[in-house]
């Protein structure tokens with residue numbers, strides 16, 4: 001049996017330390033829990049997409065843990081597909097690679113194949129998007145009898161797999177469609193995501209879609225429209241045992257539920273004010 005900790009949306013930076021006080025209790029909790037592996041669901045940094053120091057800072061924090069960390073990039077780490085001000089591009093991806101390793105990856109544990117994906121490429125039209133999709137198809141088809149779990153930053157959808165474009169919060173429908181095909185073709189058991197800073201756990205068909213909460217901050221009504229799930233902080237502990245998996249949502253003692261609404265003008269000022 002292997003215990004895998006899924007943390008997400010830490011939003012850490014040496015310059016903007018608004019959520020950094022939550023790292024110490026999270027780190028203490030990780031050390032007490034002593035999992036076999038940590039998965040970070042993205043938005044590791046406040047603004048790694050523009051500031052390499054954010055990555056240096058976070059890589060150092062990770063290297064001080066006694067547990068290996070595998071991370072997938074979030075929008076604040078490597079930018080967004082086709083974004084006007086912070087598009088995902090080779091410079092931003094190279095920054096991620098330099099400090100935190102591959103932006104998509106595969107790890108086999110027990111009778112599972114864990115696949116980390118870079119959701120920020122999806123819909124970008126970049127060559128890296130096609131390369132990732134080709135790699136994903138091969139990696140899935142070579143899974144043989146292993147069960148498959150995906151980890152990526154953006155949820156594929158909020159309520160309905162066939163919903164339209166609802167903006168900032170999910171993968172766009174055109175990029176989502178081939179992924180849904182792969183999910184059903186290979187009976188993906190679990191799709192675990194971050195980004196919305198909410199906990200949500202449900203099945204659609206035979207696939208479990210789990211939104212991991214942030215351990216950095218929550219979103220209030222000024223920054224997030226009504227959507228499924230519960231606004232809270234926490235972490236997810238997975239126990240992979242043979243072909244089975246259990247997921248448990250845990251509170252972390254000492255986390256402060258900062259609200260981004262209260263500090264957004266400092267942490268993420270509007271682009272025209274930068």
Ligand SMILES: [Fe+2]
Pocket residue numbers: 009011042043074195196197
């Ligand atoms: Fe986030």
Ligand SMILES: [Fe+2]
Pocket residue numbers: 042043074075076153194195196
């Ligand atoms: Fe995000």
